[in-house]
Amino acid sequence: MLRRKAFVNTIANFIHALQAVKPIHDKCLRRSFSTLFGKIENMKRDLSISLFDANLYGLLVPLPIIALFATLYIARWGLVTFTFDLLNVFASPSLFVLAFIVGIVLHELIHGVTWMIAGRKSWRTIKMGIMWWALTPYAHSLEPLAINAYRVGVVMPAILLGILPSLFAVVIGSGWWLAFGIVFTLAAGGDMIVLWLVRNVERGKLVEDHPSRCGCYVIE
Numbered sequence: 001m002l003r004r005k006a007f008v009n010t011i012a013n014f015i016h017a018l019q020a021v022k023p024i025h026d027k028c029l030r031r032s033f034s035t036l037f038g039k040i041e042n043m044k045r046d047l048s049i050s051l052f053d054a055n056l057y058g059l060l061v062p063l064p065i066i067a068l069f070a071t072l073y074i075a076r077w078g079l080v081t082f083t084f085d086l087l088n089v090f091a092s093p094s095l096f097v098l099a100f101i102v103g104i105v106l107h108e109l110i111h112g113v114t115w116m117i118a119g120r121k122s123w124r125t126i127k128m129g130i131m132w133w134a135l136t137p138y139a140h141s142l143e144p145l146a147i148n149a150y151r152v153g154v155v156m157p158a159i160l161l162g163i164l165p166s167l168f169a170v171v172i173g174s175g176w177w178l179a180f181g182i183v184f185t186l187a188a189g190g191d192m193i194v195l196w197l198v199r200n201v202e203r204g205k206l207v208e209d210h211p212s213r214c215g216c217y218v219i220e
Protein backbone atom coordinates (compact mmCIF):
# COMPACT_ATOMS: atom_id res chain seq x y z
CA MET A 1 0.00 0.00 0.00
CA LEU A 2 2.80 2.36 0.99
CA ARG A 3 4.68 1.58 -2.20
CA ARG A 4 1.62 2.21 -4.28
CA LYS A 5 1.13 5.55 -2.55
CA ALA A 6 4.79 6.45 -3.21
CA PHE A 7 4.38 5.50 -6.86
CA VAL A 8 1.22 7.60 -7.26
CA ASN A 9 3.04 10.45 -5.50
CA THR A 10 5.94 10.27 -7.93
CA ILE A 11 3.60 10.35 -10.90
CA ALA A 12 1.69 13.20 -9.27
CA ASN A 13 4.91 15.20 -8.92
CA PHE A 14 5.82 14.46 -12.52
CA ILE A 15 2.44 15.59 -13.78
CA HIS A 16 2.66 18.65 -11.61
CA ALA A 17 6.06 19.50 -13.07
CA LEU A 18 4.48 19.22 -16.52
CA GLN A 19 1.61 21.41 -15.46
CA ALA A 20 4.02 23.99 -14.16
CA VAL A 21 5.59 24.24 -17.61
CA LYS A 22 2.28 24.51 -19.42
CA PRO A 23 -0.55 25.27 -17.00
CA ILE A 24 -2.94 25.90 -19.86
CA HIS A 25 -2.64 22.29 -20.91
CA ASP A 26 -4.07 21.09 -17.63
CA LYS A 27 -7.27 19.95 -19.35
CA CYS A 28 -5.41 17.91 -22.00
CA LEU A 29 -3.28 16.34 -19.28
CA ARG A 30 -6.35 15.51 -17.27
CA ARG A 31 -7.86 13.67 -20.20
CA SER A 32 -4.70 11.65 -20.85
CA PHE A 33 -4.15 10.76 -17.22
CA SER A 34 -7.78 10.68 -16.18
CA THR A 35 -7.69 7.41 -14.25
CA LEU A 36 -4.49 8.29 -12.50
CA PHE A 37 -5.77 11.77 -11.74
CA GLY A 38 -8.80 10.19 -10.12
CA LYS A 39 -6.48 8.45 -7.66
CA ILE A 40 -4.27 11.48 -7.11
CA GLU A 41 -7.14 13.87 -6.54
CA ASN A 42 -8.41 11.62 -3.80
CA MET A 43 -5.27 12.68 -1.92
CA LYS A 44 -5.78 16.39 -2.61
CA ARG A 45 -8.70 18.58 -1.70
CA ASP A 46 -9.67 20.79 -4.62
CA LEU A 47 -10.72 24.23 -3.38
CA SER A 48 -11.10 26.08 -6.66
CA ILE A 49 -13.67 27.62 -8.96
CA SER A 50 -13.52 28.24 -12.69
CA LEU A 51 -12.20 31.54 -14.02
CA PHE A 52 -15.65 32.26 -15.44
CA ASP A 53 -17.38 31.82 -12.06
CA ALA A 54 -14.64 33.78 -10.31
CA ASN A 55 -15.15 36.70 -12.70
CA LEU A 56 -18.93 36.52 -12.49
CA TYR A 57 -19.42 36.16 -8.73
CA GLY A 58 -16.28 38.19 -8.14
CA LEU A 59 -18.21 41.25 -9.32
CA LEU A 60 -20.86 40.75 -6.63
CA VAL A 61 -18.80 39.82 -3.58
CA PRO A 62 -16.94 43.18 -3.23
CA LEU A 63 -20.11 45.30 -3.53
CA PRO A 64 -20.60 45.79 0.25
CA ILE A 65 -16.98 47.01 0.58
CA ILE A 66 -17.46 49.43 -2.33
CA ALA A 67 -20.75 50.65 -0.82
CA LEU A 68 -18.86 51.33 2.41
CA PHE A 69 -16.22 53.45 0.60
CA ALA A 70 -18.91 55.40 -1.26
CA THR A 71 -20.75 56.01 2.03
CA LEU A 72 -17.57 57.21 3.74
CA TYR A 73 -16.81 59.54 0.81
CA ILE A 74 -20.33 60.96 0.83
CA ALA A 75 -20.26 61.38 4.62
CA ARG A 76 -17.04 63.39 4.41
CA TRP A 77 -17.47 65.38 1.18
CA GLY A 78 -21.21 65.33 0.46
CA LEU A 79 -23.27 63.67 -2.26
CA VAL A 80 -22.87 66.49 -4.80
CA THR A 81 -19.05 66.49 -4.56
CA PHE A 82 -19.02 62.66 -4.66
CA THR A 83 -21.06 62.62 -7.87
CA PHE A 84 -19.10 65.47 -9.44
CA ASP A 85 -15.70 63.93 -8.51
CA LEU A 86 -16.62 60.52 -9.97
CA LEU A 87 -18.04 62.00 -13.20
CA ASN A 88 -14.86 64.05 -13.51
CA VAL A 89 -12.87 60.81 -13.97
CA PHE A 90 -14.71 60.27 -17.28
CA ALA A 91 -13.66 63.73 -18.47
CA SER A 92 -10.14 62.43 -19.19
CA PRO A 93 -10.51 58.65 -19.49
CA SER A 94 -7.17 57.92 -21.20
CA LEU A 95 -5.11 58.32 -18.02
CA PHE A 96 -7.56 56.07 -16.21
CA VAL A 97 -7.39 53.40 -18.91
CA LEU A 98 -3.60 53.49 -18.70
CA ALA A 99 -3.74 53.22 -14.90
CA PHE A 100 -6.17 50.31 -15.29
CA ILE A 101 -3.75 48.36 -17.52
CA VAL A 102 -0.80 49.05 -15.19
CA GLY A 103 -2.98 48.09 -12.22
CA ILE A 104 -3.99 44.75 -13.74
CA VAL A 105 -0.33 43.82 -14.21
CA LEU A 106 0.54 45.12 -10.73
CA HIS A 107 -2.29 43.03 -9.23
CA GLU A 108 -0.66 39.81 -10.48
CA LEU A 109 2.83 41.00 -9.62
CA ILE A 110 1.72 41.65 -6.04
CA HIS A 111 0.33 38.09 -5.81
CA GLY A 112 3.66 36.70 -7.02
CA VAL A 113 5.94 38.88 -4.91
CA THR A 114 3.87 38.31 -1.76
CA TRP A 115 3.85 34.53 -2.24
CA MET A 116 7.60 34.69 -2.72
CA ILE A 117 8.20 36.74 0.46
CA ALA A 118 5.55 35.18 2.73
CA GLY A 119 6.30 31.67 1.48
CA ARG A 120 10.09 32.24 1.63
CA LYS A 121 10.51 31.03 -1.93
CA SER A 122 12.81 32.13 -4.71
CA TRP A 123 11.45 34.23 -7.57
CA ARG A 124 12.08 31.27 -9.89
CA THR A 125 9.24 29.38 -8.21
CA ILE A 126 6.79 32.11 -9.25
CA LYS A 127 5.53 31.93 -12.80
CA MET A 128 4.18 35.13 -14.34
CA GLY A 129 2.54 35.12 -17.74
CA ILE A 130 -0.41 36.11 -19.88
CA MET A 131 -3.37 33.90 -20.78
CA TRP A 132 -3.64 35.20 -24.31
CA TRP A 133 -7.07 33.69 -24.95
CA ALA A 134 -8.45 35.81 -22.12
CA LEU A 135 -5.93 38.66 -22.42
CA THR A 136 -5.36 38.25 -18.71
CA PRO A 137 -2.02 38.23 -16.91
CA TYR A 138 -1.57 35.66 -14.16
CA ALA A 139 0.79 34.77 -11.31
CA HIS A 140 1.21 31.16 -10.29
CA SER A 141 3.28 29.55 -7.56
CA LEU A 142 5.01 26.44 -8.87
CA GLU A 143 5.76 25.14 -5.38
CA PRO A 144 3.35 24.37 -2.53
CA LEU A 145 2.91 27.17 0.00
CA ALA A 146 1.91 27.16 3.65
CA ILE A 147 -1.78 28.07 3.79
CA ASN A 148 -1.16 31.36 5.62
CA ALA A 149 1.47 32.48 3.09
CA TYR A 150 -1.00 31.58 0.36
CA ARG A 151 -3.76 33.60 2.04
CA VAL A 152 -1.54 36.68 2.43
CA GLY A 153 -0.57 36.47 -1.26
CA VAL A 154 -4.20 36.12 -2.31
CA VAL A 155 -5.45 39.10 -0.29
CA MET A 156 -2.56 41.55 -0.84
CA PRO A 157 -3.68 43.06 -4.22
CA ALA A 158 -7.12 43.79 -2.73
CA ILE A 159 -5.44 45.68 0.13
CA LEU A 160 -2.75 47.54 -1.84
CA LEU A 161 -4.74 48.40 -4.99
CA GLY A 162 -8.32 48.39 -3.71
CA ILE A 163 -8.70 49.26 -0.05
CA LEU A 164 -5.74 51.61 0.54
CA PRO A 165 -6.37 53.81 -2.57
CA SER A 166 -10.07 54.01 -1.63
CA LEU A 167 -9.27 55.13 1.93
CA PHE A 168 -6.69 57.57 0.56
CA ALA A 169 -9.39 58.94 -1.78
CA VAL A 170 -11.81 59.43 1.12
CA VAL A 171 -9.15 61.31 3.13
CA ILE A 172 -8.00 63.69 0.37
CA GLY A 173 -11.28 63.89 -1.59
CA SER A 174 -10.13 62.45 -4.91
CA GLY A 175 -12.69 60.95 -7.30
CA TRP A 176 -9.88 59.56 -9.43
CA TRP A 177 -8.38 57.50 -6.58
CA LEU A 178 -11.84 56.47 -5.45
CA ALA A 179 -12.60 55.14 -8.94
CA PHE A 180 -9.21 53.39 -9.02
CA GLY A 181 -9.81 51.83 -5.59
CA ILE A 182 -13.32 50.70 -6.54
CA VAL A 183 -12.18 49.15 -9.84
CA PHE A 184 -9.38 47.22 -8.12
CA THR A 185 -11.59 46.14 -5.23
CA LEU A 186 -13.87 44.71 -7.93
CA ALA A 187 -10.86 43.13 -9.66
CA ALA A 188 -10.05 41.33 -6.41
CA GLY A 189 -13.52 39.76 -6.15
CA GLY A 190 -12.26 36.39 -7.39
CA ASP A 191 -9.51 36.50 -4.75
CA MET A 192 -12.08 37.18 -2.04
CA ILE A 193 -13.97 34.05 -3.18
CA VAL A 194 -10.73 32.03 -2.92
CA LEU A 195 -10.19 33.33 0.63
CA TRP A 196 -13.69 32.13 1.46
CA LEU A 197 -13.01 28.72 -0.12
CA VAL A 198 -9.89 28.18 2.01
CA ARG A 199 -11.43 29.54 5.22
CA ASN A 200 -11.48 26.11 6.90
CA VAL A 201 -7.99 24.96 5.90
CA GLU A 202 -6.09 24.20 9.07
CA ARG A 203 -2.95 26.13 9.99
CA GLY A 204 0.24 24.47 8.82
CA LYS A 205 -1.32 22.76 5.79
CA LEU A 206 0.41 23.08 2.44
CA VAL A 207 -1.53 24.16 -0.61
CA GLU A 208 -0.74 24.07 -4.30
CA ASP A 209 -1.91 27.04 -6.31
CA HIS A 210 -4.30 25.63 -8.93
CA PRO A 211 -2.60 25.69 -12.34
CA SER A 212 -5.66 26.65 -14.38
CA ARG A 213 -8.49 27.64 -12.03
CA CYS A 214 -8.94 30.16 -9.20
CA GLY A 215 -7.98 28.54 -5.92
CA CYS A 216 -5.77 25.70 -4.82
CA TYR A 217 -5.37 22.08 -3.85
CA VAL A 218 -4.86 21.27 -0.18
CA ILE A 219 -2.20 18.58 0.25
CA GLU A 220 -3.59 16.09 2.76
Ligand SMILES: [Zn+2]
Pocket residue numbers: 107111157187188191
Ligand atom coordinates in the same frame (compact mmCIF):
# COMPACT_ATOMS: atom_id res chain seq x y z
ZN1 LIG B 1 -5.97 38.16 -7.98
